[in-house]
Amino acid sequence: MKYRSTRGQTDELPFMDAILTGQAPDGGLFLPSELPDFSDKLDSWRDLSYTELAFEIMSVFANDIPQDDLKEIIEKAYSTFRDDEITPLAPAGKNLILELFHGPTLAFKDVALQFLGRLFDYILEQRDLKLNILAATSGDTGSAAIYGLKDSERVHVFVMHPHNRTSKIQAMQMCTVNQKNIHNIAVEGSFDDCQGMMKDIFNQLDFKKQYDLGAVNSVNWGRLLAQTVYYFYAYFRATENNQQKLSFSVPTGNFGDIFAGYLAAKMGLPIKKLYLATNENDVLCRAFDTGIYKKGTVHHSVSPSMDIQLASNFERYLFYSCGQDATKLRSLMEEFKAKGELHYDISCELIEAKRCDTETTLATIKNYSEENDYVLDPHTATGVHVADLLAPDEQIVCLATAHSGKFPESIKLACGEVIGNHPILDALSEDDMKYQVADAHTETIKSIIVKTLEEA
């Protein structure tokens, strides 16, 4: 299978090259040139284990990797999960909670980053290459990337996070990994600043090439591919036959997780609705309501990983919504760059969006804890609230994107005490943290990369 850029000015690449390249050289994001239709596979896939299903789906996309090698990559990736089901479903009230947090860092990012880590090792070994990852995180991608790559001999990882704007535990998870290939940068700015600098640096093609830069954020196609698998898996576990339709509710920030669901639907999974939930950073809700995508200022919320105003993967969605016309997409992105807003074709039956503010998020955590004895993390709570609001009489699969133990500050605000913690997180210590603080300027980050690699 070949991959093309949303902006249409990059040659199509095979899977492994698209993974190594990360962000397309024309500034766009890779997508498969054609999406497969899996409708006639659903019957034979229904009873597969998670890793068997992952192989069936991924082998279509990664067809330049020999099948036995791909199987081994997948097996290794998911051997680190603490639940045999990898992404189990738990009932809570009328909903089913899709627990995506059984990987090493207790967030949904592990599902893709454990896979991407082993995939990078494989490709770099095959090609005898080295790679320097530059990542931007609002808290979870960073630690998942660090845990996915800390033992990779051919990789250095530079992670930018917004200084003092993640939860304390998220910062400790990232900054206590004392491995010489891991470099944490606390940026005096927002996640949007971090992601903006990352994209800026990837667009400086000479620098990117000179320092072998690669991506683990959802700009990398491998992230989305791995995330489509759990929509299929959850569908088979939550339904009795393939004629049934099922809806999902997805807490959303960078639009990667919900976009993986959108792709699953495009590939023939019978999805009825994708409910998009945001916190006060509701740029996507406003976009789906009005057809105007307009950046606002960042609000610091009790669900800090979703404090995002520039949703990277919205570009991939726009590409489909403008009929896969790269010229049109480019002009929309230029309109956005010039005016800070763009207008697009709003018609989308599949996605319905609502915002969930702080008060409602905290009330949802409290209610679910009291009524269902289930502690939701604050991000998951936004999705659960939206599912209850928009589909009060229907069983919805709500994506649980993180373990509650990562956000004790928010849980305490909701419940009056810290409950739902986790022994892995309790063992972290602030004293072991190592990071450098940097201002939000692209040149500062570049010089940190250069200096670190020279010294390594």
Ligand SMILES: Cc1ncc(COP(=O)(O)O)c(C=O)c1O
């Ligand atoms: C815990 C958590 N929930 C939800 C999200 C939103 O996911 P996405 O950025 O893929 O929309 C993120 C990160 O953005 C997250 O870390």
Ligand SMILES: N[C@@H](CCOP(=O)(O)O)C(=O)O
């Ligand atoms: N919430 C994310 C933000 C980055 O999103 P990504 O999916 O593009 O990696 C995080 O936790 O860092």
